[in-house]
Structure formats: C-alpha cells, structure tokens
Amino acid sequence: MRTLAELTAGTPLFMADLATIDTSDRLRPVTPQNAQLTAASMSETGQIAPVVVRVHPSGNGLKLIAGGRRCAGAAILGWEQIAAVLVECSDDEARMIEVDENLAREELSPLDRAFFLAERKRVYELLNPEAGHGKAKKPKTEKGKVANLATFARFSKDAARSTGLSERTIQRACELAGALTPDAVSLIRGTKVADNQAQLQALAALDPADQLKVAREIAEGRASNLAKARVTAGMVPEGGAVREEDRPLVKLEALLARLTPSQLRGAKVMIDAKIVALDAAQQTRPTKPKKGGAA
Incomplete structure (x- = not known):
C-alpha cells in the first residue's frame, strides 16, 4: 500500500x-x-x-x-x-490513510483505537490478499486456521510499524472490537467507559443482550461504571454477591474484568471441564450406608 x-x-x-x-x-x-x-x-x-x-x-x-x-x-x-x-x-487506500492519521493521535480513546485497528485490519486484508497464503501446512482440524494466523501476524507487524503501538496492544484491540456489539458501542462512545480499557474488556465479556442493557444504563446516566450498571439494570442485587457461598465470585468478577476476550474464552473452557469432572466424580462416589442398617 x-x-x-x-x-x-x-x-x-x-x-x-x-x-x-x-x-x-x-x-x-x-x-x-x-x-x-x-x-x-x-x-x-x-x-x-x-x-x-x-x-x-x-x-x-x-x-x-x-x-x-x-x-x-x-x-x-x-x-x-x-x-x-x-x-x-483507491477507496481502500483512502480508508487506510484516514485510519493511520487517527491512530497517530495521542488522545484517541481505547474504544476508538480498538475500532480503528479493527478497520485497519479489514482494509489491510483487502489490499494484501496474498498475506493469508503462508508456507505453513494447513492444520488437520480446522481449515484455514494457519492462513488466518499468517494474515493476522503480517497485519500486526505492519500496523505496529505504522502506528508505533506494540503488536500485543494491536491484537488485544482487535479482539476487543470484535467482541463489542455496535449498539453497545454507539451508546458508550463519549462516556468514561470508552476511556477505560478494563471496563471495555468487562463489557466485551458480556453476551450481546447484557452489553446493551449495561451500555444503556451508562449512556442514560443511571450508572457510571459496569458494576453499578449491572445493579441498576437489575442483573445483580445491590451490593453484588452477598451470600457467604458467593463471596469468591466477587473476587473472580474483579479478575475477569482484567482478562482479554481470548483469555476469557480459555477460562470458560477450563471451568466447563472442571464442572464435567466434578459431575462425573459425584456420580461415581459410593453411597454411604444408612445408620442402623443390616450388617
């Protein structure tokens, strides 16, 4: 280009x-x-x-x-x-120039930066269709996976060189943009949440319907952050998880807010596997004889 x-x-x-x-x-x-x-x-x-x-x-x-x-x-x-x-x-070159000019601005919010980088990736792949044709062999389980990884690797290097951002920052931003719904984005743009990377990641971890509920609470001034928005939207009781057995969930929620979408998906796989293992152990556990039964 x-x-x-x-x-x-x-x-x-x-x-x-x-x-x-x-x-x-x-x-x-x-x-x-x-x-x-x-x-x-x-x-x-x-x-x-x-x-x-x-x-x-x-x-x-x-x-x-x-x-x-x-x-x-x-x-x-x-x-x-x-x-x-x-x-x-061309139209694509014009869009790339617009993106790069904005990415060079220091005052760009984490939200805008994520979507500019996601748009840059889209245009880069249009301008460089050969970028996905790496020399590595295709994986046996998922067709096109290697090509997709090769495309993203080349894009992240090019974007890092053009913008001065680290490749890791670029990768996280593209993941964030891909996880946020357009309706939620339009609601939170211009709010304090748009300037807070951790809040944005926590919002992206919600399903689309909950993203919209939370974003609306923030946009309409009923809440200033995700934790308060979840309360005002009726998603959790005021004060959060108050039962003794739910207290570990409070710490877990704070940890989840710092994870990237890909890390959250990995955590979900681990949790699902743990639940399956616990259910299996519960089913195979021997039943204790009742007291007073026959010897």
Whole structure:
C-alpha cells in the first residue's frame, strides 16, 4: 500500500472550496467540542497543515481523506476555502490513510483505537490478499486456521510499524472490537467507559443482550461504571454477591474484568471441564450406608 507521504510527494497545494468537500462517512465523527477547539486554534495560528482530498468517487466535487477537524473548524470560522492536497488513491487506500492519521493521535480513546485497528485490519486484508497464503501446512482440524494466523501476524507487524503501538496492544484491540456489539458501542462512545480499557474488556465479556442493557444504563446516566450498571439494570442485587457461598465470585468478577476476550474464552473452557469432572466424580462416589442398617 502506498503511504500518505508517497501519495503527496511533489503534489502542490491548492485552495479548495470548502462547500465542494464531502466530509461524510468518517470513522470518527468530529464532536462539536473538538470542532470549536480547532476553530479557536485556526483563528489564532491559521491553517498549519493542509487537508488531504481526492476526486469524489461520483465524479462531482471532492472527498475528504484526512482533516475532518480542520474542515469543521474552517466552517465555524466562515472560511470559504481551505488549503488542500489532491491525491489519487483507491477507496481502500483512502480508508487506510484516514485510519493511520487517527491512530497517530495521542488522545484517541481505547474504544476508538480498538475500532480503528479493527478497520485497519479489514482494509489491510483487502489490499494484501496474498498475506493469508503462508508456507505453513494447513492444520488437520480446522481449515484455514494457519492462513488466518499468517494474515493476522503480517497485519500486526505492519500496523505496529505504522502506528508505533506494540503488536500485543494491536491484537488485544482487535479482539476487543470484535467482541463489542455496535449498539453497545454507539451508546458508550463519549462516556468514561470508552476511556477505560478494563471496563471495555468487562463489557466485551458480556453476551450481546447484557452489553446493551449495561451500555444503556451508562449512556442514560443511571450508572457510571459496569458494576453499578449491572445493579441498576437489575442483573445483580445491590451490593453484588452477598451470600457467604458467593463471596469468591466477587473476587473472580474483579479478575475477569482484567482478562482479554481470548483469555476469557480459555477460562470458560477450563471451568466447563472442571464442572464435567466434578459431575462425573459425584456420580461415581459410593453411597454411604444408612445408620442402623443390616450388617
């Protein structure tokens, strides 16, 4: 894939009519607060960096690739034109540039970072269809598993090189994005939970219906975290597990909140196996004779 630097090399700046730039279909919508902050900065220092655009796929006007905040800030200031760079690229290349520009931002929340990385993985696989064809032999039990692992390994290395994030961070983020439901995400975006990795992992561990219940409690202000949201949603009694025999579950719940989705799935396999073993032992245990019975 061509990088933004390669696409813009030798490309002259020009003044684009703001009204002709289509800024829709962005992965990260510009909030009113961010737009106002950008407008204030542009009012004082002017436009430091140009926006990146391409000819609109429809053939009419321009399509924004990078610079959503700058376009929003310019609109607030009443500017009719904005400095821009015009590049030629495919839809997938344009999406990858948008993703990488946002991943470079330090203020990106764990939630947004997870979904940007998941989108980057999707586009990477479209742009690099050969990435899944590794040399390793296919496994006997699950067709395509090796190819999938090879694809993800190559993606994580490329993403780590492009974003500066560790491969482990990238892998965990993609797992998180895959476990969260779109409806729950739309509800918690902008809340404190979106900035808390542990809370997000705990939310991802719930089934889709419970994710929606918990997210709604948080979004509508009835709870500030998952533990409180589970109470206000009626999923657990106030105070949590209060019975003596349930006290170990309180400690287990805190531990589960720190696990990744893949670790949680592994824990479920272990627990299921333990239950099966205990049930089998219970069935084979000899019955004690009743007191007072015949010798």
